[in-house]
Every structure is written in structure tokens, then in C-alpha cells.
Amino acid sequence: MSSCGNPNAEADALMTRRPKYDRSKACVKCKSKTGNIVIRHAVYCKDCFFPLISLRFRRTLEPHVNPTLDLHRRKGLKASGNLLIGFSGGLGSTVLLDLVQKTYLAPRERQDGDQNPNGGCPWPKVVVAHIDTSSVLTEVQGESCRIRGVVESYGAVFEYLPLRLEDAFDQKWWRSVGGPDFVHPTGLDIINEDMFLKLLSSNRTSPSSALNAYIASLPTQTAVASGIQALVRVLLLYTAVSTHASHLLLGTSLTSLSISLISSISQGGGYSIKEEAQEEWSDNNEDGTDRTVRLVRPLREVGTKECTLWAWWNDLTVIGKHRYSGGRQDISALTRDFIVGLEKDYPSTVSAIARTCNKLTTKESTNTKCLFCERPVQSGIQEWKHKISIRSYRDLGPDIMSPPHMNLEGGSSGDSRPTHTGPVASNLCYACHTTWTSRSIRGNAASQNDIPIPVWVASRSDHHNDLRNGRKVEENDLQYLIKDFLLDSGS
């Protein structure tokens, strides 16, 4: 029900309900059969539904299969490497797997206007990777076997590759994907807005306990959800490189894309708005060559409703995607509830969000990649944060009048914490820096140290010593770290 006011008190408060479909119940495509599904006010029959979804899938994916965009129409589809599909077992990735199999791996008759006239699969090998998140999500324990079963039900067309979320903290996995060795165990220290990496005395923790310590150190429920999401994404990207994949496909539907766009914007990820829909990610190899992976979301024009119908009519097994949810304290979960709820009253909202964001670009380009999420880092983030919210009187510019109620001249007053911007903060994107430093209203501004870091961060810090903070720890810093435990500030 759409409402502009209180229908009990005002006669004209209710909007007229818009009919579910525009004209008649006949399919808008074949115009003869009675429709079975309404997609954004247009009616389709079951027979016309399958080619419609298949076409949307190919129309989104195929222009990005060949290394350069202008090749695909003239010479057919030929990718420069293998294909990696990220498979969670949820609705989107189940439909994606089915569409890839039906479109490129099953013998079929050619169709008019097919963008792949040579037929066959554009990728020499198709690998399906599943990341087991049972270390942090107890609900998914035991699902890996079922997920393997779904992949193997397609026969030998897919190669199954199981991964674990804790691989992000495992040097063995890092070496297996071709990551450079690193010898110095490194941890992350956070003093409010300041972050620095430092050498740890030992590296005895198992990947699983490192992952749990990492998750436990994230300051908000929102940070936990986005932290897990970032680990999954980067694990898949490095896995794609190690399997010589030129493409990584994810089963993000139109609905999921709109949710992640709004969620990302709400967490300060506006600079990565392009990457939310599609990204070109490069890994700098040890030999100096770049290995590039194109991350494509071929279902980004297919809504959840259409995915559900595809799965239902094709009798697909959907294991069910269990994602982390921090409830009312988690921005991703709040956004999901909001968009799904809004879609009922304003059905075009989901596609409007994706279409609007597709018309946006970033204001400036950059070559710096975020240490944690490996997405572009905008310049001047820390300066911007300092200007719009004063967190210490040491951040005040020379032209600013001192607080009239105190004397800052003698240096006896003011926040004692160090206010320099360390090399870690300047190598983080806005969203990742905020993930680590923004706290909920109930949270304490507690400092944390020795937080385990993902292997790609440790590797970069090992090869770029300037990222590690080798400065002598000042007395003020130490005092700040332990100040919550001091009973008397003079002690």
C-alpha cells in the first residue's frame, strides 16, 4: 500500500494502487500466450522468459569477454585466459552457474543474432570457486559438501576449487596463488584515527585464529559485514590470477547490486562506485608483469524475482546463502531491508539505483590501491576528515583562533594522542579507513594493537618497509594506549 499520510484521518492520503501489469495479461513478447510473470510491469509467458533472461545475461557479459571491446562482434568471443566463477550456493550464483553451462558449455542450436557465432566456450577452462566461511558463520557449517555436489552435478565441465575464508591469513595459500614470500610477521595497531603496521615477535597463530582475531577487532557490526565481504572478494581475485583466469564472474543480481551500491555509498565507498558494478583488477607480479582480471556481474540486469523463477522452472538446487548480518547495527543488512521494502511501493527503485550509478564516474583517477580491499585510493582523504571534524586541537590550522576557554600556548592542554597521518592511513581507501576507525555510539574509542592482517597486506608491508612504522613510540602514545587503565592521570 502506498501512503502519503494517515489514511484514517485524511481521505486523500492513499495513492491509487498502480496495476501490476500495464495492458493485458498476454505476453508482451509473443502476444499470444497468457503471461506467467510480470517483470517491471511487463508480462511474459514461460516460453519467452528463458530467452529473455539468457539474452540479458549475454548482453551484459559478452561485450566484456574479449580483451578489447571492439573485437567481439567481428571475430566472435575469445577470452585471453580461463574463467573463474565465484559460487556461494545462493540464488544468484546458482543461476549464474546454470546460465554459463547452458550458454557456453552445453551443445545447442545457434540462434539468430548470437554474439558468439563460432560457438563453443570462449574460455579454455572454467573453474568454480567456493569460499567456506564456516569459521565465522556457524550457520554454514557442513554446506561445502552440498555445494560441491551442486557443481559436480553439471559433470566435468566445471573444475571445483574449494577455499576457506581463513586462507586470507594463511601463508601456504598465499604461496599457492603465487604471492611473494614474506618473512616478517606484521600486525596492525590502531590509535583512534591513526593506524600503523608493526613487526610482531612471533607468528604462531593459526589462520583460523588470526581470522577470528581480525573479525573480533573490527569496531562495528557494519565493519564485520564489509570486512568479510572484502576478504571474499580479494581471495577470489588472487585465486583468479593463480588459475590464469582473465575473468571472474559473480552472481550479483540487479537487486543485490542496488543494495551493494547504496550500502557502499553509505559507508563512504563513493569513489569505488564503478568497481561495485564491474572492475578491472591488476596484480603486480614479481617479474614486473601485470596480471589483470576482469570482474563481471552478468546478472546485473536480472532481478531477484527473475532469478527465483529461473531457478524454480529449471529445478535448480539453491543451497541458500548465509551471509553475516549484524541486524539493526549493520548498514548492509539495513540497506537490504530498506531496498527490498521500498521495491514493494516503488517497484522501479531497484533498477533506478543501478541505472543512476551507471551514469556516474569518479572525479579524479589514481594509481594507488587500498592495502586492504585493493580498490583505488582517493588522495587527500585524511586532510578532508581533519577539516570537517576537529578531533584534536593539534589539528587546528594556524589561522584558527584558539579555544577561548583554554590556553594552548604552553602545550599543557589538548589531546595528547599523536596526530600525524601514518603511511597506513594514507594507503587506505576512505571506506576501509572508516571501517577501522568509525565506531558505533555505544562503542568505546579503545585502542587496539597486534591485529592480524591479511596476507596481501603483510606481503606489501614486507616489500615496502615504509609502510611499517619504525618510529620510536613516544611517551604520549604509550600513555594514550594505557590511559583507560590508569587510575590517576599523574601516575
Place this chain on the structure above:
Amino acid sequence: MAPKLCVLCETAKAMLRRPKTGQQICRDCFFYVFETEVHNTIVEAKLFKSGDSVAIGASGGKDSTVLAYVMKTLNERYKYGLELFLLSIDEGITGYRDDSLETVKRNQQQYDMPLKILSYDELYGWTMDAIVAQVGRKNNCTFCGVFRRQALDRGAAMLGVDHIVTGHNADDIAETILMNIMRGDIARLGRCTAICTQGEDTIKRSKPFKYAYEKEIVMYAYFKKLDYFSTECIYSPDAYRGHARAFLKDLEAARPSAIIDIIHSGEAFEVKEEVKATQHVQQTCQRCGYMSSNPLCKACTLLEGLERGSAESGLTERARKKLEAEGPTPENIRTIPFFNKTPSGNPGLSIAVEIPA
């Protein structure tokens, strides 16, 4: 247990938790950082130059009341050299605007600033009460928003000022970013994060509270004991904005930095060049001379609909075509006086300004 000390000055007792940063600080430090951040915003965006005449859009509500107070404080503290005015628009909403205007009149005395009140009735020949009587409550916010924007510009031109500052706060801007994304309004999305907007022939308009949280504005007004009017507009139910606002409040509750994070996102992206090329070119309204992206500006379109008894024609394409089919615009309908902003800012129409006693 010893009282918690302010994390900024470390001498006074912490009195509040800052909504924007979560820091526990004392009252004096709160006043200081709030005012200094507004000053930083003004200086960073180079909003004013010495000698500028600036009208403060004053509704009597918390935002504009705090804005008037802070502008006066900063103007004196940092010697901006601004001549400040209060400019109010009387939409003609009985039981709401008439009461809030009383607050503005008191502010005029308290802050010692000249006040100009311009009414919809005076400018358009219609009050909001009369508009709601014709269009109902569903779309009245569209009429009010369009008419107010133009009324502010015209009021500012009458005052001969160079600049209008409004009390839009960080929550308003974050909400607008979300709304424009959700309804696909790419033109507004492109400009809603700009701190200052100015058309070729319109008066500069800016938002010094762009990074100020609504909660902190309320806190500031509360601790300073400022005199403001705090009732929601009786015609305000804008369902879509209501959804966006409720969502934003949920986000803020989950993570208070969400408001500023959304603004940062909005500042980080822009509309692609190829999309900008397809947007309407700015022109002037053939009828009233105000800026417009069509031959007739939105205010003239809406006013013509009201005058001809077809208010819907300014809102839907179907109703507009129906009205066009009824024939050309009659000559006897009321129209908006021609807007001809001269460099001095005086459009030739002068109305007496109330000077504080």
C-alpha cells in the same frame, strides 16, 4: 568514580558525546569545534569576500536560527566584513508559518539584523493554504519547494544582496544524495553536494552547515538557549523523502559516521561527461525571466496550472498535454513579475525592509 574529562581540553568535565565523532567533550569545547568547523567550511570553499551582503534564509526553525547566530558570531570573530540580513518566505500556511515568523521577528531583534519577509501571496497570488485546497495534500510539497526557491532569489534581489545562505545541514544533504540516486535524478545528484550553487544570472546560494549534523545543531541551540520554532510543517508528508529520512536515521544509529560518509561518497563521484551532454541546457523562462531548463520555468508552469484549474498539468505529462489541447494560455491569468537581476541586485521592484528597533 572520577568524572570523565573532555577528550579535547582534558580539563573540564565531559558533558556530552558528540554525535559526529563519538568523542566525549565539554560544553565549551563543543561550541568551539562546532563553530570552527563551520568556519573551516566557509574558508575552504571561499564562500564570501569582505563587503558582501548576505541574506540568511530564515524560517524560524532550528537550522536557520542556529545559522543566523553562528554567522553573526563568526562574522565578528573572524572579521568577515559581511552585511547580514534575515530573509523569510511566508508560504501562507495558517497555524504554522504565521507562528514561525513570529520567532523570526524575535530573532531580528535578538541578532540585530534587518529582516525582509516575502509572501507567496504577494509574489504568486496564491498561498499554500489555497494551493492545498485545490491540489490536495499529495503533491503540495512540489509546489512549495519550487515556489520557495524562486521566492528566496527574488527576496534576495529585492534586498540587493549578493548571496543567500541556507540552513541545509549534513543530514539534509546525505538524504538528498540517497533520494536522487533512488529516483534517478541525475541532474540534481550532480549538484546536490556542491556547497555553493550559482546560475549565470541568479544569486549565489550556499550551505555553511553542509558538514554539521542535525543532532549537533539541536544540541547547539539547546545549550545556547536559542529561541526557535520546532513544529513540522502541517502539509509536509512527502512519502518518498520520509522513507529516505527514516533509512538515514537507521544508518546513523548503526554507525554515526554514515551521514558524513554518504556526503564523502557524493563528493567523490560526478556525472559522466557523455550523460551531462544529454541534459537540458540552462536558459531563462520566457514568461518571468527566471532560470529554467525549459521555455517556461517550473514555477510558471505550476502557476498556470493553478490559474487554469488544472494543477496536475505541472506534474504529469498527460495532464500537461490535456491542458495544451484546451488552447493557448489565456491572457488574463496571474503571472509572476519579470525577474531581471541587475548587477546591483535590484530587480526594480522594491519592498520596505524592517529594520530592528
